[in-house]
Amino acid sequence: MTDADTARLERMSGMLKRRGIVLPAFEIHGGAKGFYDFGPVGGRLRNRVNQTWLDHWLSMGNIVELSCPTVTPYAVLEASGHVGEFSDFMTTCTACDEASRADTLLESYHTNPDALQKDELQALLNQSQPPCPSCGATSWSPVVAQNLMFDTTIGAGASGRPGFMRPETAQGMFTSFPALYRHNRERLPFGAVQIGKGYRNEISPRQGMIRLREFNMAELEYFVNPHETSQHDFSPWDGQAISLVADQKGELRMTFKEAIEANIIRHETVGFFMAKTFDFLTKVGIDHQRLRFRQHEADEMAHYASDCWDAEIHGSYGWVECVGIAHRGCYDLEAHEKATGKTLRARREFDEPHVIEIDGWTTDGSKAGPAFRALAGAVKAAVEQLSADEQFPQTLHLESGEQVVVEAEHVKRVQRTETVSGEWYIPHVVEPAFGIDRIIWHILDHAYDESGKEDEIYTTLRLNERIAPVDYCVFPLFEKDGMGEMAQSIHAKLCMKAATVSMYDSSGSIGRRYARADEIGVPRCITVDHQSLEDQTVTVRMRDTGEQHRIHIDEI
RNA sequence: GCGGAUAUGGUGUAGUGGUAACAUAGGAGGUUUCCAACCUCUUGUCGCGGGUUCGACUCCCGCUAUCCGCACCA
Incomplete structure (x- = not known):
């Protein structure tokens, strides 16, 4: 990082703190490493990024939103492998x-x-x-x-059992699989999303908001049938060349579709979510020229993953991974299945039912039971392995090493035709996991704009309108002759509108008030002047251009 | 975790073993017909804990936090 970059970063951090966007938590008690507050302005910003993220995925139509506990029993995270891995x-x-x-x-x-x-x-x-x-x-x-997980005790005293603060939101979605499957009428593919806090007791949190001990995560688990080839429409991204840093191949520029056809992106569904992720990030204001996807190298990938890409964003700290998109195979559901004995599967019907001719032997329980007593179960299993042309009596070697003589009266012939119309399989999962704090950091980093001379820097936060924490500032040009009252009533009316945030400001010169609004990225300022009192019109001033136009107050 | 540097109003900085300063920001008022103008008044600061001292923001020790390397980082 150059000195100029460091100086800019320091001015920006100062502004974020001064204006209540992002600031160290618990500061009056000396602070705590790895913990941040979103302040009075940042709280709104975070929420709008979250809402945009949710809307982005829910609009796919087959994705639902969950909210699972952050406190998680030991057994869940033992099954998932976190107890061992972390x-x-x-x-x-x-x-x-x-x-x-x-x-x-x-x-x-x-x-x-x-x-x-x-x-x-x-x-x-x-x-x-x-x-x-x-x-x-x-x-x-x-x-x-x-x-590296924060541990805790669920319940008190002798009845308390061990647990952890979750290190990711994903496990709750895997353990909710039966409810998701039922909700989706037992049809794949479908997905579940969750936004929430995750916790990792990092040894050494660094770089401001980049590595935190408590952080905002937004994860999507998309469950697919591995027996079906996925069909995704990539036409919205035609002509959009993306920077891809591929394993063993270095940096490439091509469209998502080309990368899939060249087998650089190994799964079409992974490619589809990379494309959707690209859309989300640019939608909330990430500069697409400072965005790239980097493929995990074979030894970097978790052993169960077959392909994994990070969306990396370039900012003051260099390239930072902000989203991980992994094909996790059947690993997670299988792990929870093994640990619990519960079925976490989906049903698929075969194109043609499989007709199975069964011709063999089984035991006659009323005879074999008394004859073999404790060994009867093992004998039955062994007999059922025999082909139809076996002769009895014969001596069988059981798996336990024992020998038994099976008489003809102990067995009976089984001949039937079974029609198997389908099977139960463990769905595969594609998981895009977003670090919201890191994304917000880069939104701010990319939006933070300084202009003017060195000794008098003018700061504008060029936030995308949909995530700007404040929608309108309302100013009376002067607080006299009724301009103040008129501005107040416009402000009050805006505040009543759902999902609209307005601020009223009457102190200082009009230029100063515009500057204050620009600094936190308010897209539009509304000013009441003398003419407003006569004809009920106000000026609307745009943040990025400084342009003003006059509209009637009913049009606001 | 190891090593180095740092910690003074909201922010950015100066400074001292004897009651802490400048700029800027904030509040009130005035002035001003739209981009950090001006005038008056005003609010607010030595990270935390211990020690040395008559007296510590200043010196010493410990802690916490921040920054930079190294290490760590499904």
């Missing part, structure tokens, strides 16, 4: 109380201690007794998992 293993020097990461201590005793499990680390630590980097002692406490 952990660092720590040990404490009993001599000086200094905590160290166990894998770091053992680096000279093992080629890749990062890959070891907790008990393996414990064994190696006991065996190698590394010295404490702080005091040199070799006496270590037992290894404990320190998780």
Whole structure:
């Protein structure tokens, strides 16, 4: 970052704080790292970005909105893999109380201690007794998992059970799959979205709003049938070349459709959501020339993902990943299925029913039961594996290693035709996950505009109208002769309108008031002057052009 | 987590072991026929905790936070 960039960043941060857009949380108590407030102006901004995001996806028609708890039981995040994946293993020097990461201590005793499990680390630590980097002692406490998730206890006392603040909103949507499936009349594809807080107890939050401990996430889980090839219409993006940083291929410029045809984007549905993401980001004011998609390299991708792209936005901190779009396969639903024994599947009918001729053997329960007692179940399973031409009696070797002699009276022939019309499968998931705070940061970064001389910088926040926190400022040119009253009544009328925010300002010169409005990105200012009193017209002044036109107050 | 730097009104800065200053912003009033004009009055500051001292915003220690490297980062 150049000195000029740093200076601009400092002026911008100062403005964001001064004008109540984004500011450090709990500051009167000394502040807390990794926590930010959206202030009186920023709160509105955040909400409008969220609303735009929701509308963007809900308009697809097969997507619904959920809201799941942030406090999440241990078992849920154990099933999802977060308990294992988000952990660092720590040990404490009993001599000086200094905590160290166990894998770091053992680096000279093992080629890749990062890959070891907790008990393996414990064994190696006991065996190698590394010295404490702080005091040199070799006496270590037992290894404990320190998780990057905030942990908590659900309930009190002995009945309390462990839980975490969720590190992502996604898991609630996976655990809601049965309700989603039912709601969607058991037809795929469908999606669910959720906006909410996520928590990660980052070791070292940095760079303002880029890495936070509590942050706003907006995630979409889109469930698809992997047996159907998806058909998406890419024509809205024809002619829109996108910057793609592809694995092993470097930076390319092409349309989404071309990238899919060249198999650079490996799944059409992933490509479709990349395109929709492009639309969303530009809709809320991200400069499309400072937006690119970067493909995860094979070793960077989670093991279950088959393709993953980050939308990266360029701003004061360089390229920052703000959206991740991953094809997660059946990983999540399968993981929760395994952990719970519940069915998280969808039904698909075959084009032609599968007709299965069954001709074989099964046991006659009334004879085989008494004969084999505890082994009867295993015998039945073994008999049902036999082909129709087997002869009885015969000796069977069971899986448990035991041998039984099966007589003819223990078995009976099974001959029937089964028609299987379909099957239950685990849907695949494409997940676009948005970091709202990072996006808002870049919206502000891209909108923050300085003009004028160096000693008198004029600041304008060129926010897109749909996310601007304040829609109108209403000014009386002077607060006399009834102009003040007229402006007040216009302001009051605007405030009554749903989803409209108006501010009234009568202090300072008219130019100063325009400047104040420009600084927080108010798109339109309405001014009441002497002529207004005579003919009920006011001037409307546009933020970006400074142009004014006169309209009747009924047209506002 | 390690190393370095920093912390003074809302914001940006000056300054001192003896009651803290400038600019700007904010409020009230005046003036002004539309882009940070001007005049008067006014509000508000030494991050937190300990120590040294008759006295600490200043010196020392610890903490917290911010910035920059390094490390970490489904």
